[in-house]
Amino acid sequence: xxxxxxxxxxxxxxxxxxxxxxxxxxxxxxxxxxxxxxxxxxxxxxxxxxxxxxxxxxxxxxxxxxxxxxxxxxxxxxxxxxxxxxxxxxxxxxxxxxxxxxxxxxxxxxxxxxxxxxxxxxxxxxxxxxxxxxxxxxxxxxxxxxxxxxxxxxxxxxxxxxxxxxxxxxxxxxxxxxxxxxxxxxxxxxxxxxxxxxxxxxxxxxxxxxxxxxxxxxxxxxxxxxxxxxxxxxxxxxxxxxxxxxxxxxxxxxxxxxxxxxxxxxxxxxxxxxxxxxxxxxxxxxxxxxxxxxxxxxxxxxxxxxxxxxxxxxxxxxxxxxxxxxxxxxxxxxxxxxxxxxxxxxxxxxxxxxxxxxxxxxxxxxxxxxxxxxxxxxxxxxxxxxxxxxxxxxxxxxxxxxxxxxxxxxxxxxxxxxxxxxxxxxxxxxxxxx
Numbered sequence: 001x002x003x004x005x006x007x008x009x010x011x012x013x014x015x016x017x018x019x020x021x022x023x024x025x026x027x028x029x030x031x032x033x034x035x036x037x038x039x040x041x042x043x044x045x046x047x048x049x050x051x052x053x054x055x056x057x058x059x060x061x062x063x064x065x066x067x068x069x070x071x072x073x074x075x076x077x078x079x080x081x082x083x084x085x086x087x088x089x090x091x092x093x094x095x096x097x098x099x100x101x102x103x104x105x106x107x108x109x110x111x112x113x114x115x116x117x118x119x120x121x122x123x124x125x126x127x128x129x130x131x132x133x134x135x136x137x138x139x140x141x142x143x144x145x146x147x148x149x150x151x152x153x154x155x156x157x158x159x160x161x162x163x164x165x166x167x168x169x170x171x172x173x174x175x176x177x178x179x180x181x182x183x184x185x186x187x188x189x190x191x192x193x194x195x196x197x198x199x200x201x202x203x204x205x206x207x208x209x210x211x212x213x214x215x216x217x218x219x220x221x222x223x224x225x226x227x228x229x230x231x232x233x234x235x236x237x238x239x240x241x242x243x244x245x246x247x248x249x250x251x252x253x254x255x256x257x258x259x260x261x262x263x264x265x266x267x268x269x270x271x272x273x274x275x276x277x278x279x280x281x282x283x284x285x286x287x288x289x290x291x292x293x294x295x296x297x298x299x300x301x302x303x304x305x306x307x308x309x310x311x312x313x314x315x316x317x318x319x320x321x322x323x324x325x326x327x328x329x330x331x332x333x334x335x336x337x338x339x340x341x342x343x344x345x346x347x348x349x350x351x352x353x354x355x356x357x358x359x360x361x362x363x364x365x366x367x368x369x370x371x372x373x374x375x376x377x378x379x380x381x382x383x384x385x386x387x388x389x390x391x392x393x394x395x396x397x398x399x400x401x402x403x404x405x406x407x408x409x410x411x412x413x414x415x416x417x418x419x420x421x422x423x424x425x426x427x428x429x430x431x432x433x434x
Contacts, residue, residue, distance in 0.1 A: 003163030008058035012070035059161035061088035069121040205286030213277030231430035238349035255323025307370035
């Protein structure tokens with residue numbers, strides 16, 4: 001059955017009327033449902049109650065931020081737009097945020113004139129950017145519509161929201177029969193499980209550790225990686241751009257020459273030189289197998305989670321060549337030069353997330369959507385689902401890269417559940433970065 005999804009559009013109103021129109025047009029063009037406060041009247045009911053109900057019924061929340069903060073809501077001291085964002089986050093609604101780029105020039109009446117509101121707007125933008133959620137930066141209406149369309153396409157492809165199904169596509173009788181069959185199956189399994197528990201008290205014991213990625217010969221991929229007592233240690237290498245002082249010219253898949261600035265090369269090299277390949281081992285050293293195993297790994301904002309497959313596919317680029325000499329100098333964008341005497345051109349070897357996402361290709365890599373039936377690599381988290389992990393056995397989560405954006409000691413939160421556990425088991429993994 002084909003699902004449709006509802007997208008709630010949130011922004012200040014007077015200054016972003018045209019931007020709201022293109023957002024709604026993008027949603028409709030993607031054959032999805034838009035909803036916003038301009039679409040219905042709140043005259044007879046409490047306005048905030050209606051907004052909450054509209055957000056609750058939506059599958060996704062689209063936030064557009066311009067250069068105005070908007071009206072202040074008396075009870076919170078914040079704007080209505082920020083209150084809507086906070087509510088959507090608290091309800092677990094996926095957020096797709098689009099913030100105007102600082103360099104964009106707009107009409108004077110579209111800027112915040114009140115110093116207090118301007119300060120609140122800056123704080124709000126930082127909160128959204130650092131929330132660990134999907135964030136893109138727009139330049140104009142056409143660019144915004146394109147970004148929203150791409151984001152909707154990626155979100156719908158993932159298909160992790162309830163959505164809406166047309167009633168004519170839903171066979172009620174067939175569904176009732178399936179529910180009865182599954183209910184009977186559940187009762188049978190529950191009875192069998194109860195009998196097994198009476199026979200013995202064996203239990204699985206699941207825990208997770210982190211390991212550095214290794215090649216076929218067992219050699220660690222990244223020299224700056226070593227294990228610690230409770231996790232792993234990464235040493236970030238400085239990026240050298242002395243070979244591209246005037247930028248770099250390369251040929252794309254169609255043989256067209258493209259110029260990339262020194263700063264863009266530096267950002268790409270940082271991603272590829274300092275994305276540390278790792279894998280996680282799920283151990284069961286108990287005396288019974290674990291069934292219905294689910295592991296969730298949550299990463300702090302300063303440790304970006306990337307898909308190793310997506311990184312390699314972009315770097316190695318295997319599309320059809322329309323020109324025989326396509327991809328000339330392509331790989332020089334990613335490869336840090338070796339044996340260069342001085343690397344003091346940039347004392348700060350770390351690069352922040354704000355810098356990284358200024359390059360569109362990197363921003364896409366920061367938003368991975370690598371999934372299969374066992375592992376899902378998503379922004380800020382990894383999900384592992386396995387039918388079972390046998391006792392005295394180990395299973396592995398592969399295909400993960402970790403990209404640090406600053407030095408320090410960080411904690412990866414791990415939650416483990418299986419059919420044999422009554423509650424979620426929580427565990428911490430420590431990541432040290434220098």
